[in-house]
Amino acid sequence: MDHALSTLLSPVVLFFGLGFGAGLLRSSLAVPEALAKGLSLYLMLAIGFKGGVEMSHAHLDADVVSTVGLGLGAGFGLPVVAYALLRGFTRLERIDAASVAAHYGSISVVTFVAASDYLGGLSIGFDGYIIAVVALMETPAIIAGLWLAQRGQGSPRRRGFDRELTREVFLNGSVVLLLGSLAIGWLTGDEGMRAIEPFIGAPFKGVLCLFLLDMGLAASTRLRAAGGLELRLIAFGLVMPLVGATFGLVGSALCGLPTGTAILLTVLCASASYIAVPAAMRVALPQANPAYSLTLSLGITFPFNIVVGIPVYTHLARALLH
């Protein structure tokens, strides 16, 4: 399994490790917040656009329906599994467990991008519409999480689905930018790509390195806060991605998805949100403590997926789907 070594030796993963190590050692290295946000916009614009251009070539087939179905299934189903695990094995209360569960039903765009970059290195192709699935999987888990939090509560929810929440759930920035760029890529096709390739194509991997340097810093800052967490909660952060990945792999195998697409769907199931869901949870479940979910999703699950998960899922998918 020398893939594993080659992942670890890719500049993308090494820069992640550099940021992570610098953060653990409390180096003064810091990426300005505006830059980190800008890089994240760039990545979403770029992958959305590329996915759209891909889609303008392909004609959609039955795989689309199964992939979307699996994605939505994961979005609504994984939070329920996560909630059961958290309530059964850890000391988290209902609200906090529901909030953490929502994070794990949703996805991490950066993990997805790192995985697609990894596949690129192995020359494994995938379908452009998977980008649409990324966007579709951002938010169902939020709804599942709210349902889990309110289930069995006598009093009806106080303020309903208000403006702020709608905004965070359905008009979330990541969703809008991913789907919008996808649509633009699809509309402008190869000609559009020629025009902006020198911005979103060639330099993409380098930008990803810089972004993962920052993600390493962010993840280690969160991980340092994990000292205060109960051990079983930390274990959850390592087990839950495997549960998600199993769902993704088995589902993909049953639906007969092509390998590349199956791997990416698996990575989506295994990853947890640290952008869209935290924002929605602040509005919807203000009583939930954001420290739990961010420490788990960003401090534990994210590095696990980047360093261990992606090569392992790829290996398994290739074994299982060939």
Place this chain on the structure above:
Amino acid sequence: MDHALSTLLSPVVLFFGLGFGAGLLRSSLAVPEALAKGLSLYLMLAIGFKGGVEMSHAHLDADVVSTVGLGLGAGFGLPVVAYALLRGFTRLERIDAASVAAHYGSISVVTFVAASDYLGGLSIGFDGYIIAVVALMETPAIIAGLWLAQRGQGSPRRRGFDRELTREVFLNGSVVLLLGSLAIGWLTGDEGMRAIEPFIGAPFKGVLCLFLLDMGLAASTRLRAAGGLELRLIAFGLVMPLVGATFGLVGSALCGLPTGTAILLTVLCASASYIAVPAAMRVALPQANPAYSLTLSLGITFPFNIVVGIPVYTHLARALLH
């Protein structure tokens, strides 16, 4: 007129539309302020430098004199027309009308860049010195606006042209960066261009897409504020660019400017400032309410020019000047 369709289908305009739509729907999509400012510096540095390199090839002819003349004429003259329209047809008071008028005599660099990008798509060339005209047209309108505001006031102006104002008018950041980059491009010529082309050339259109995404968000935020404006004021935001464009087109025809240069001059006349002039007005006319001018120039005139104006002016110029 399939130009129109092709403008609407260019990635640049589509990303503008994406940002505009996201803003109208109150999506949480946001571009950090530092990134927006950085992109704007990049665009000015790039177009200034390219204009300068162009100029290092061409020998200047009589067209320069007529273009500069028309530009200065617009800068000093259009505010007077705008002021007359505003005082005659809307309820704006003297100070606010003068402030809005100043915005319309000045120019929008982004509109200019979008237009030059559009011309590039149609393979219509233009002269490098037009960049100098962009810079020259930034500020005369400020002086005209101040004159309009103080005309017929008994009391002399209180503080004269103080340090802050001089800074905003003559040493405005956009003017300095445009003219400075122009000079550097002119001095270093093709060799300079070879050195920095991979930064300011190839990726330019992609960066422009990201910037227009942000401009779409900014414009729609402003447009939402237009609800409070009187209808005639909104109409002014649509009529005034046509007045400016007419001046530009007729002037260009009379002076026999080449088509590409004529179109860009027309776009400059039709566009309104939302960077340099607002800053100067805060200092020079603190009593003016910036909401009027920004809503009109950024919320109404800017999107109008990007989506409708540029292709229309181009069509007319080609008909008129052939």
Place this chain on the structure above:
Amino acid sequence: MDHALSTLLSPVVLFFGLGFGAGLLRSSLAVPEALAKGLSLYLMLAIGFKGGVEMSHAHLDADVVSTVGLGLGAGFGLPVVAYALLRGFTRLERIDAASVAAHYGSISVVTFVAASDYLGGLSIGFDGYIIAVVALMETPAIIAGLWLAQRGQGSPRRRGFDRELTREVFLNGSVVLLLGSLAIGWLTGDEGMRAIEPFIGAPFKGVLCLFLLDMGLAASTRLRAAGGLELRLIAFGLVMPLVGATFGLVGSALCGLPTGTAILLTVLCASASYIAVPAAMRVALPQANPAYSLTLSLGITFPFNIVVGIPVYTHLARALLH
């Protein structure tokens, strides 16, 4: 000596001049802080990585040992010389003199990058390991400065080398990023370079232009503050780089370093820190006034090196080492 003219006419130096001039004239031109910090991260990541890739090709020889030795010698020794000059010829007190001395023993990454860019233009090569020397020279001067400040003080230092200070000295962001990128470049070699070259290679010079525009603004803001300084202190800012350069040149000649490497080492010795050392001094010597050191290193020595120093040192090195 038409090198000098060609330096002055390189876009990099001209953009520095543009920023410097704009700042002196108090133009409203401004580069957002987050962008400036982001550009600085980019430059360090890029030069670190390139240096590492270089090193993966070369086998290290005795020159490495002499270069590192000279670098450390400068880091520990130049502060002592600087301190003696400051105490002998200016009115600075012990603590302030020690703080300024520490700045001059350390280095300026941007000056280094400008110099390596200049050498590139003259097709003078240099060894990749010099990047490691850059990182190594960041911090010894801080230790020397602290020693100078506490020498001959009866009372022992109050708080020892506390967490904050260790962080600033040994885990300083620049040091970590330079060495980390160097290691990644060395590990991933040519393959890594192919992957991220379109980000860190081709656009590098253009990004450097934008960064030096900002550095020009920053330097002139500092220089404006120099009005309050005693004349001898200003003279120190011009003399000390020559002292450092002399050390670098003579040392390189004695050790027989190759020309390119010798020039860069000389530039390092001649340059003064305005990022790492100020941060460490705030923690270690809170009584020192940061205005002295920043005005001297950023307002006087930095522009001197960019415009005059680099071509002069290059000229001398070529004469001396051929």
Place this chain on the structure above:
Amino acid sequence: MQAMPTITSRKKLELIVDRAHLRRFIETLERSGVRGYTVLESTSGKGTRGAWLPDRLTDATDRVVVVAVAHPDAADHVLEDLGALFEELPGVAFVSDVQVLRPERF
């Protein structure tokens, strides 16, 4: 020669709340007759929910400071409403006395 300006007592309200809930707090202020306010960003802090640092990726953990100078009557109203709102949302509020110029504005 200038007339001595009129100085009058008003109340200064300060709220430290999650940015995600800012709109609801502002609505509460406005409903109670507060006519102006200013929002500042906080960059770190500590409270009953422990210390927090800004998260660079999501704004979910950000806190803001709202400063509002108001007529004492409006301030009383606000405090009543805030008491109820703080049962649902986290945050801190405090009030102090200030003297203002141009009291008719507040």
Place this chain on the structure above:
Amino acid sequence: MQAMPTITSRKKLELIVDRAHLRRFIETLERSGVRGYTVLESTSGKGTRGAWLPDRLTDATDRVVVVAVAHPDAADHVLEDLGALFEELPGVAFVSDVQVLRPERF
């Protein structure tokens, strides 16, 4: 064992003004004998000219908060001068009592 530090009364001035006019307000403070101040940025707010949001493209709409602790005599002077300045420029000012360490600094 430490001596109890001396605590003395001073005035805290707070100004909320347009950034474009900051220099003029600072000059007014300094002319009146205020020896130190601190400027903070505001990110949104509402006043008699309506609500405002920062404009990402121009700083024309930005507001800043100026905090200055000063001797009561200096504060009185400032208030007089501000009364006049506020006839020309928009903004809000208020004053309150504070206790300071090291009173000789203010």
Place this chain on the structure above:
Amino acid sequence: MQAMPTITSRKKLELIVDRAHLRRFIETLERSGVRGYTVLESTSGKGTRGAWLPDRLTDATDRVVVVAVAHPDAADHVLEDLGALFEELPGVAFVSDVQVLRPERF
């Protein structure tokens, strides 16, 4: 109908210090029993060491404002400790009276 909320007196401490020394000041606050604080960034200012502007390249010159509402006893302790700390580190501190909701938090 809502019960009138309880309002109680507390002290508001405000510190303006170099960001580089923030951690030491926070430690001092916490040692004295202050249970919450909020940090804001300042963007320019002036004091005995002259005017300062933020330096875009190094954060070495940055100042922060720390706001902490605390029980009067804790505030007294803090002031004593700050008196000593200010002999070593630069900065400014002042205290004022505030009324708070939910006094048990402070």
